[in-house]
Amino acid sequence: MKKSLLLCLTFIFSYNVHSSEQVCSKDMVSSNAFNNFILIQEQSFNDDIKKVYMHIESKDDYINNNSHVEFDDCGALLKLRNNRIIKTRNKNHVLVVQVNTVMDKNDVNWDYNMTFKMHTLEQGGSAKNLMIQEMKGKFLTGSDGKINKAEDTSNIFVGNNHEFGRSVTEFLIDDKGRLSESKRVSTLKNDNVNTVYNYDSQNRLIQTSSGSTTEEFTYGNDNRELSSKKVQKFFTTETTTTTCNNWNKFGRCTNAKQNISILINGNKGDGAHIYKHLADVKYTYVY
Numbered sequence: 001m002k003k004s005l006l007l008c009l010t011f012i013f014s015y016n017v018h019s020s021e022q023v024c025s026k027d028m029v030s031s032n033a034f035n036n037f038i039l040i041q042e043q044s045f046n047d048d049i050k051k052v053y054m055h056i057e058s059k060d061d062y063i064n065n066n067s068h069v070e071f072d073d074c075g076a077l078l079k080l081r082n083n084r085i086i087k088t089r090n091k092n093h094v095l096v097v098q099v100n101t102v103m104d105k106n107d108v109n110w111d112y113n114m115t116f117k118m119h120t121l122e123q124g125g126s127a128k129n130l131m132i133q134e135m136k137g138k139f140l141t142g143s144d145g146k147i148n149k150a151e152d153t154s155n156i157f158v159g160n161n162h163e164f165g166r167s168v169t170e171f172l173i174d175d176k177g178r179l180s181e182s183k184r185v186s187t188l189k190n191d192n193v194n195t196v197y198n199y200d201s202q203n204r205l206i207q208t209s210s211g212s213t214t215e216e217f218t219y220g221n222d223n224r225e226l227s228s229k230k231v232q233k234f235f236t237t238e239t240t241t242t243t244c245n246n247w248n249k250f251g252r253c254t255n256a257k258q259n260i261s262i263l264i265n266g267n268k269g270d271g272a273h274i275y276k277h278l279a280d281v282k283y284t285y286v287y
Helices: 026-040
Strands: 051-058 063-071 077-089 093-106 109-122 127-141 147-158 161-173 179-186 193-199 205-209 213-219 225-233 237-247 253-264 273-286
Touching: 026 077, 026 127, 026 147, 026 179, 051 253
Parallel strands: none
Antiparallel strands: 051 063, 051 273, 063 077, 077 093, 093 109, 109 127, 127 147, 147 161, 161 179, 179 193, 193 205, 205 213, 213 225, 225 237, 237 253, 253 273
16 A cells, blocks of 8 residues: 555565566565565565556545556566646645656666656636756665665755755665665755654564654554555644555455545634545556
């Protein structure tokens, strides 16, 4: 789930020879599963997945998200395409936030580009750009084939102002081979983030936490993920709860509901305002 799919890092695989004659060793499949957890938070279902499509849409036009991911015969991510649009309306204008992400495998590493755009649409139809961020980076692997670092650069434009940033993210593992922490160090003031990953006794991810964001996950007795809850605190508090309703035979979620609640504190003694949105989430899988 969690905008795609979540990882229980227990790797029990046998050798597989697929139709393309590619031999997938245990170490190769294990490394691919670990990398997919970092790249897209993909859960290991021990199925021969080739493509995943995800669509999130609310009837009030608040959110529209389309994602497409492809894997090779041994489970390595080949490419990702994601487009996310958020529209917030008030009396005078519509605030539009659009995020486009492109990721492609490049030999043993992954290149990615992300564009973040924020603009307003006025009542007369005119648009005003507020902010643009263009990020370009690479996920890097170590000698064991597992991702251990990411490097990226950013160009941020706000009005006539331009700011350039460079960052490095390190990925740490615990004594069980699970991702335990990511440490992001950036030249940009508000871009330094440490994220901690917590697991239960069955090696299932149950929580991630950083300075402003916490996400929690619940599971059923059959190990299927039931729900996730994400809380982001900035100048607003946004809570997103995603609950799966249907699964395929491998335990992958096929349909879910997403409840989004946004809390905005009032100014000068005004009470807080809460805005709620309901979205449908649909996953399509190709084997």
